[in-house]
Amino acid sequence: MTDKRNIYLKMKTLEAARNILFEAFSESVGLSSETIDVVDAVHRVLSEPVYAEMSSPNFHAAAMDGIAVAAESTFGAGESTPKILVIGKEAHYINTGYIMPGNTDSVIMIENIHVLEDEQQVEIIAPAFPWQNVRRMGEDIVATELVFPRNHKITPYCLGAMISAGVFNVHVWKKPRVFIQPTGSELVDHRNIRQHELPPGRVIDSNSHMLGRLVDACGGSYYKNSIVKDDFKQITQAIKDAADGDYDMIFVSGGSSAGSRDFSREVISGLGDVLIHGVTMMPGKPVIAGKISGKPIFGIPGYPVSAIIAFDQLVRPLMNRMLHQPDIPDPEIEVIPTKKIPSKLGLEEFLRVKLGNVGGKIVATPLPRGAGCITSFTEADGIIRIPNHIEGIAENKPVNATLLRPLPQIKNTIVAVGSHDNTMDVLADLLRAKSSRVSLSSSHVGSMGGLMAIKKGLAHVAGTHLLNPDDGSYNISYLQKHLPETPVKLVHLVQREQGLIIRPGNPKNIQGIEDLSRKEISFINRQSGSGTRILLDFKLSRMGLDPSDISGYSNEEFTHMAVAVAVLSGIADAGLGIYAAAKALHLDFIPIITESYDLVIPDDVFDTENIQLLLEIISSDEFKLQVNQLGGYHTQNTGQIIWRSN
DSSP, rough: OOOOOOOOOOBBHHHHHHHHHHSOOOOSSSSOOOEEEEGGGGTTTBOOOEEEOOOOOOEEEESEEEEEEEOGGTTTTTEEEEEEETTTBEEEETTTOOBTTTTEEEEEEEEGGGEOOTTSSSEEOOOOOTTTEEEEEEBBBOTEEEEEEETTTOOOOHHHHHTTTTTEEEEEEEEOOEEEEEEEEEEEEEGGTTOOOOOOOTOOOOHHHHHHHHHHTTTTTTEEEBBSSSSHHHHHHHHHHHHHHHHSSEEEEEEEEEETTHHHHHHHHHSSSEEEEOOOOEOOOOEHHHHHHEEEEEESSSSSSHHHHIIIIIIIIHHHHTOOOOOOOOEEEEEEEEEEEOOOTTTEEEEEEEEEEETTTTEEOOOOTTTTTTTHHOOOEEEEEOOOSSSSTTTTEEEEEEEEOOHHHHHHHEEEEEEOOTHHHHHHHHHHHHHOEEEEEEEEOOOOHHHHHHHHTTTTTTTOOOOOTTTTBBSSHHHHHOOTTSSSEEEEEEEEEEEEEEEETTOOOOOGGGGSSSSTTTTTOTTTTTHHHHHHHHHHHHHTTTGGGGGTTTTEEESHHHHHHHHHHHHHHHEEHHHHHHTTTTEEEEEEEEEEEEEEEEEEHHTTTHHHHHHHHHHHHHHHHHHHHHHHEEEETOOEEEEEEE
C-alpha cells in the first residue's frame, strides 16, 4: 500500500456528531441480558423489573427496648391512676428487632416503666396506643410490590433492599464489551521497557490502558489487543477479527489524523462505513466514528487529552444509551478567569483549569492546552468550554466550569500564582501529608504575573524573585511600586542558585552569559515578566548585549524544569535557570547569582487556618531538609517575614 495523506471529511459540530451516532445506533441496538447473583449486581443495570419475593420485615418487630403490651390493656393509665401490669401475662420484656409476642400490638420504652419490688410487676403512668414503637410486617417492603424498575442502576443501598425483599438473583444488561486496538510503529508496551530506558522516537502505550479503564468506569468491559504497527493489512485484519467476534464496540487507538501513516479511516471505510471524521472541538478534532457489522467503531486520536475528550463527548454518551442510562452532565460552577483566554473561532475548546476560592469567588487559572499534556487533566479541577462561535473569554468575566473535583476540596485549595520553583512541589506534597483537607495549586505565570494576581484578588500566595538592578535587592521595591494599596507580607522561602543550564561536558565551551551572543549557540528563554527573564535582561544590559544578538531569545518556557528539558533534548545549548533543575536532569551548571525567592501573602488571608498551616510547614525542619536535598538552595532564613506593608 502506498503512503498518502488522509483528507478530513467535512467536520461536524459536537452536537451534530452526537446526533449522527444516536441515529446510527438507536436504543434498539442494545445488549443481551444475563442473570447474576444479587451480591454481584452493584453498578449493573437491571434488564427486567425486580419485585419483592417477601415482605420486610416479615413479622411484627419491636422498634424499641421495653415491654410488649396490648395497647387496649393500658388505656386509663395516668399519673394519678397508674396501672400495674404482670410480667409474662399482660407485659413481656422485649428487645429492639425481636418478634412481637402474640396478642400484643405496642411497645412501652424501658425508661417509661417502673419495676416493682417483686420484679414480677411493672407500673406505667401513661397509656400506649396501637402499633406504638412497633415495626409492622411489610412496613418497608410488601411482598409482590415493585422494588426497582428495569434500567435502574444498582447501588450498594439497592443491594440491601433487594436482599431484604428476598431477591437473590437479578436480570441485568450484559456489560458492553469493547475491543481496543493500539496502533503505531512507535509504540512500546511498558512491560517491555527495562530500567526506564526508552529509545528516542519510541512512545510508551498509555492510551489503550487509560481507555480501558474509562470503559470500566462507564459500566463496560474491555479487551486490549497487542500493539499493531502502522501497517494497513495488519490493522485491517485485527479490526475484521474484532468485528466478527463477541464485541459490542471497537476502538482503534491512534492513526485517526491526516498523516500518511494514519490508516484508521481507510480501515473503517474498507470494512464498513465512516460516519464522522473530524469534530469541531479542541482537543479531539481528528476523532473518527463509523459502523462495521452493525457495531460502532471509533478512531481515537493518539494524543492523550484528545483521547479523553473524544471518549467523554462521544463514546460515553453512546455507552450510556446502550445501557439505557441518562448521560448526566458533571456539575458546573461559576468561575472567574485569572487572565484573558483567546480561542480559535470555529472550534469548541475544552480548556483545563485549576480552581480555588479566593475572597469568596472561585478563580480559574488555565493549564497547558496541548493535546499531548496528560498532566493538564490530572492537575485540572475543572473544564471551561469555550463555544465555537467566540474567540475566547475575557479576563474577570464570569463563565461556567465543569467540576472535575468536589467543590469542598476546591474551596480548601491554596492558590499560588507566580514564579516557578521546585520547592513549591515539595511544599505541595508536605501540605497533603500534613492535612488531607488542604491542597496547594501552583500556576506558573512569572513573578510579575503573580504580583498582578495578588493585586486583583485572584491568588492567596505569589512566588516572586524580582531583582532591583539599582541596589541588588529582591522583591520589596516591586511590591512598593505595584501593590501600594494592597496590604501584604513578604515571607522568605529560599535563597537559590541561578545560572546557565548547559549540556553535560559543556560541548560548546560556554563560560558565561556573554557567550550566548555566539552564533553557534542556541538559547531557551523564560517568559516575559518572569524574574529569570528580568535577571537575564539586566545582565545583558550591563554587558552591552542586545537581545537580538542571542539565537533563541524569543523561544520561551514557563518553568525551570521545561528549560532544563529543552537543553537535555538538544532544542537549546543553554538556558537560564536554577541549579536544582539542572541537577534533577544531570546537566551541567554555571552559577550566575544567588537570589531570593519569596512568597507574597495578602494580609486578609495571612491569618487564615490554611495559610498558617502552610507557614508552619515552611518553617519545619522536614521542609528545609527536603529542599536542601534538591541542591542549590539555602534555608537559613526560610519562613521569616522579611517585609510588610505599612
